[in-house]
Amino acid sequence: MARIAGSSGPRTEEAIRRAGLKLIATHGYAAMSLRQLAAEVGIQQGSLYNYFRNKQEFLFDLIRGHMLDLHAALDAALLPEGSAEARLTRFTEFHVAYHVARAQEVFICYSELRSLEPDNLAAVVAMRRDYERKLGDILDHGCATGEFRLADTRMATLAILAMLSGICTWYKPEGRLSREAMQEIFTGMVLALARGETQALARGEGAAEVAVVPSRRRRALQAGVG
């Protein structure tokens, strides 16, 4: 990134934000040094402290700002009334659009929670819980009206959010599918999951009991392969 000549407050601030998003999304917060960030922006490392008090505050501002945006945008997109199906459709379309448009920020919000200090983490987790509840309420309502058939709405909430949030881990703007196509595909999958009319197959007893912890001997053999 080109060197910015002279004084320029707001421009530098936005450049730092964008560079930080990119570096943290790529390498992670702990692996990003402030010298790296300053070089990407085109300023000296010490100058960064005109824009935050310390590295932790920079991360928290990024994540908190994004969560506020997310909530505001969801509230604007969500229907206050209507059938559960219509509201779930809206929720899914919004979630896909948001994750496509702001994949980096969304990714950081999931992956860098571990890097937040306790107080900052608590604030973000509370906002996250509110967000989950909005989906959970739709699912609960749909089950009450008979539109949805879910064995466990809490698990369904986590499953749907994980499924949709996964988008930000592999989505590329130049990819095969347009935003509209992805919205339609994912809406179809989410609705099918929620309606879930079918019964699970009789489970093959024993299948679930497969060994998931390898023997010490197999581990040793694996090490030898390298």
Add this chain to the structure above:
Amino acid sequence: MARIAGSSGPRTEEAIRRAGLKLIATHGYAAMSLRQLAAEVGIQQGSLYNYFRNKQEFLFDLIRGHMLDLHAALDAALLPEGSAEARLTRFTEFHVAYHVARAQEVFICYSELRSLEPDNLAAVVAMRRDYERKLGDILDHGCATGEFRLADTRMATLAILAMLSGICTWYKPEGRLSREAMQEIFTGMVLALARGETQALARGEGAAEVAVVPSRRRRALQAGVG
């Protein structure tokens, strides 16, 4: 962890592995120092180099070993023949069981890919792709036989894997649901998603166009809230 007196090769090796899994899962690879790791094991930092050549090799061994275990366990669990529904049921039950039993290792395999150097990353990504293909083949087969109805099997592959893999981000052994209950719930959701007989609702035009990038002014207001 208690100090291990005297020489003890294999015991130390396993202790390092377990401590590394815990620390990396909790704080991340970049944030874990070798001094921290050594302290957790109860040895001095320099002694770690009897067990790996450098920090990167330690991470790669952890991830690669886990991927080998995962593949071997899946192959043992998966039915070579049978209906697509039966095979998808087996796949899901296995995936849930594995993620419940080894949540830490699975989590690291997703979250620390970014910390792998290029050659190591390429090796892991190749293994990951093989794994995805095994699910993709089941879905393709099911669509061909008419058991499944999916608009896009590639998206469905990614969606199902994200949904199941999400388990390792929130699962706690002391949680509300047993492994068996989770297997049944998730199998039901995955099968419903794959069968997906229903059509999506007519989409509310305009709903997808909601602003996902806030105005500069709103951002400034948000910053003021703090």
Add this chain to the structure above:
DNA sequence: GTCTATAATCCGATAGAC
């Protein structure tokens, strides 16, 4: 195999000139 000691580098954060 474990220890102590240390090399060489990098880190976040601060001070003060302009």
Add this chain to the structure above:
DNA sequence: GTCTATCGGATTATAGAC
């Protein structure tokens, strides 16, 4: 607001005694 310079400490990795 940006720069240069630096402080104090932490980091990975190595060397050599036991």
